[in-house]
Amino acid sequence: MSGCLAAAVLVGCDSTYGEYNPPGANARIGAMLIRYAHLAEPPNGPWEEGADVPVYLWLYNEAQTSDRLLGGATTIAESVDVVTADGTPRGAVDVPSGQLVELAEGQPHLLLRGVKEELRGGDYAWVTLRFERAGEVALQMHAQVPTYVDEDATPGLTPPSPER
Numbered sequence: 001m002s003g004c005l006a007a008a009v010l011v012g013c014d015s016t017y018g019e020y021n022p023p024g025a026n027a028r029i030g031a032m033l034i035r036y037a038h039l040a041e042p043p044n045g046p047w048e049e050g051a052d053v054p055v056y057l058w059l060y061n062e063a064q065t066s067d068r069l070l071g072g073a074t075t076i077a078e079s080v081d082v083v084t085a086d087g088t089p090r091g092a093v094d095v096p097s098g099q100l101v102e103l104a105e106g107q108p109h110l111l112l113r114g115v116k117e118e119l120r121g122g123d124y125a126w127v128t129l130r131f132e133r134a135g136e137v138a139l140q141m142h143a144q145v146p147t148y149v150d151e152d153a154t155p156g157l158t159p160p161s162p163e164r
Contacts, residue, residue, distance in 0.1 A: 024057070025139040031063035032095065032134040039112070039125065040105070041144035047119040052087065053077070055110035055127060055141065058102050061095045068092040068132040069103075071110070076125045078114035087111060092132065121145040 024036040037057035039047075047053050061067050070092045072080035084090050085106050093108055095101050103109040112127070119125065122145050128138040 025141045027137050027139050029129075029131065029137040030134040031061060032067060032131055032137075033060040033062065034058070034129065034137065034139065035060070037127070037129075037139050037141050039119065039141055039143040041121055041146050042119065046121075047115055047143070049115060049117055051115050051119075053112040053115055053119060053143075054105065055080070055112060056104045057110070058100060059093075059095045060100050061097050063097055063133070065133065066094060066096045067134055068094055069101075069110075070130045070132055072130055073128045074112060074125060076116055076119075077112035078116070079112075080127060081111050081113055082108065083111045084108055095131075119143050 024038040025034070026037070027034045035058040037055070040054040040056060055072075059069065069082065071082050074080055081089055082091065082093055085108065090108060093101060093103065110127075110129075112125075121143050123143045124140050125143070126138055127141050128136055130136050
């Protein structure tokens with residue numbers, strides 16, 4: 001008993017000990033776990049108004065029965081569609097019981113079609129996900145901060161001007 005009490009003071013006496021808190025939006029709705037939910041990083045500057053913005057996330061279904069991700073909704077885009085790797089519309093994504101499903105680049109994923117405003121890396125947007133059995137959940141997702149900087153540049157600093 002005293003071992004658990006001492007452990008509770010330090011880390012708690014539950015199953016979350018050592019749990020990693022990953023980047024991106026994380027949520028649970030019923031038995032559906034949602035991890036790493038984020039908008040893809042803008043490729044060459046901000047996502048411009050009218051652009052289609054990929055949404056990537058991981059799903060894990062703890063239920064005894066399978067579920068399906070039907071799509072989503074947001075106020076910052078015309079629609080939130082489930083698409084194939086190349087952006088072609090497709091049906092719902094199956095999320096079998098006890099399995100991890102990754103919606104990522106080069107795989108089926110969500111797509112914000114026709115964003116209504118410019119989105120920069122680091123900006124946030126509310127996106128609602130709709131599941132057949134689990135229902136709906138709204139997450140505040142961020143646009144990944146770009147990693148496409150010049151090798152010689154220091155982020156946040158302007159390069160020195162050449163001497164004349």
